[in-house]
């Protein structure tokens with residue numbers, strides 16, 4: 420299957436959801452510029468990368484405007500390139516990082532759209548804010564002049580049966596619905612990847628991040 424056909428199959432599946440519009444982020448990490456272009460030619464409007472350097476290498480080859488998402492963990496020492504490269508930073512998970520991003524965005528006169536990444540499953544090795552620290556982080560981002568909080572992001576545990584993550588997706592949707600009314604522009608709930616996006620969407624995700632199902636397996640060298 421070609422990239423274009425894979426992309427279009429998932430896109431039409433998501434477009435058939437009547438509840439709300441679902442944003443499909445094509446995750447191009449570890450794939451070349453050619454594949455990225457193929458997806459964009461097929462209609463991809465949103466591209467996701469997880470590393471700053473890789474994005475810096477590939478984004479200059481974009482010849483059409485697309486929305487660029489940072490979906491990987493961001494280190495404080497890379498906030499300067501991050502605010503230049505990305506339209507939406509999905510991985511804000513600490514006040515420390517949010518402070519640095521706010522400052523870097525201010526320095527280039529930008530209001531940076533961000534999502535807060537929640538470690539809903541409490542996986543020790545994963546990034547994401549712990550639930551008990553979420554309120555304080557939201558309070559900080561709400562007050563930050565150069566950050567615009569657009570919603571929440573979650574990476575579900577990689578379990579053999581994605582069905583097991585359903586309660587976690589549901590819990591995130593409830594949290595999202597609780598926070599949303601008080602915040603203008605708080606519109607995105609980003610959860611679901613190749614192996615679990617169908618369940619994530621059933622449970623209320625409105626942004627999915629899909630790599631493998633569009634581009635095939637990634638090979639790390």
Ligand SMILES: *Cc1c(COP(=O)(O)O)cnc(C)c1O
Nearest residue numbers: 446469490612613628629630631
């Ligand atoms: C790599 C990655 C994805 C895409 O994963 P696939 O299983 O290839 O669809 C989604 N979200 C994040 C945060 C990722 O790092």
